[in-house]
Amino acid sequence: MSDSVSTPLPPEGARLQAPLARLLRPLVRLFVRTGITFPALTTLLRELYVNVAEYDFALPGKEQTDSRVSLLTGIHRKEVRRLRGAGAPVSAVPASVSRTSRIIARWLAAPDFTDAEGRPRPLPRAGEDGPSFESLVASVTRDLRPRAVLDEWLDRGLAVQDAEGRIVLAEAAFVPQGGGEQQLYYFGRNLHDHIAAAVANILDDRPRFLERAVHYDGLSPDLARRLEARAREIAMAALQEANREAHAACETDPGGDARWNFGVYVYAEEAPAAPRPDPAAPRPDPAA
Incomplete structure (x- = not known):
């Protein structure tokens, strides 16, 4: 089975294409800006696919085989055999x-x-x-x-x-600057946790994690800037309160392997307005 063979997507995968394209677009912009080429990205994705299939989709009590990893990922067994056991790229805490x-x-x-x-x-x-x-x-x-x-x-x-x-x-x-070691670490950690929470909510029957946003479209640039500034104030107050409570609770906690992350984000942009239909343009025949 060749990696380049195109196979039809299952319905659930097809439904994910549009939101996935929107999710990846800012990342692709970052990749192009920083010199991560498409071949380099595919190499990383190939390693991740094999690693996730090997460990996250193993059947209880059964040894994970090259053939099953190949079936799950669409990657040729020779490549699977070469990549298995390599381990996923890890973002260690500097x-x-x-x-x-x-x-x-x-x-x-x-x-x-x-x-x-x-x-x-x-x-x-x-x-x-x-x-x-x-x-x-x-x-x-x-x-x-x-x-x-x-x-x-x-x-x-x-x-x-x-x-x-x-x-x-x-x-x-509060905000590491300039693409340095600290900023890149939190870039990977925070986006991972946000996406992981959203994915868990999609896959579970009952959403487990809080993942909400308040959003308004069609605003003037001035109002968008004012709302952004006010949202920053609200967010910082929430983060500081959560930090105080967590710090106090840790004083008596026996410790363990669990971790917790509470994050917020604020985003605003001057998005291009959606084109409005021309009332004088001919309309398609409903029966066509």
Whole structure:
């Protein structure tokens, strides 16, 4: 069986084509911009198809065979045999991402480091009698010198010093910039979790995960911008509240292998208006 042979799609697969094309379009734009060619993408997809079929579709109590993986994926058995066991590409958590996110999460949630309204306090660099940037870093990790963390954060714009010399958490700390290691990690993690939740809801008889959006079309650009700005305020408040509750709950949690992700997104664009039918144009014969 050749990989290039076109076979008719089952009805469920055919129904997915239009939404899948819309879902993939921004990704294809990213691929073209960053030099990921179509042959390179097909190589990655071939590996993923084999990996998913091998592990996610194994029958209980039965050994997964090359023939069954080939049947599930449409990939030739010789290619299946070559690719099996290779493992799916993994997006490991960069050490800097894990460290930075934990420190920021604590600064946003722990009562010692927030004010009465739940906002992160400006912190003195050091201090023995109260919370400081040094004590914040030390409460998360003893493996790094707080001064080294501070220098890195100041250089990256994650923190700034105010007129009194205190360390202030900057807006840039919430949104990694510029296609760097941190941004690309969260790009893969957050899109994976959003898509995984949506896919689980499609495949399950009863949707398990919350996956909702508020959307309005036909708006003026000015109103779209105002709604975007207000949505950012609402979203940040929700994220900070969820972080505070999760941080407090983790203090008494025994720990385990589970993970949880609560995310939001806001998007607005000036989409081209759909063409309106010309009333003077001839209409097709309903009986045709």
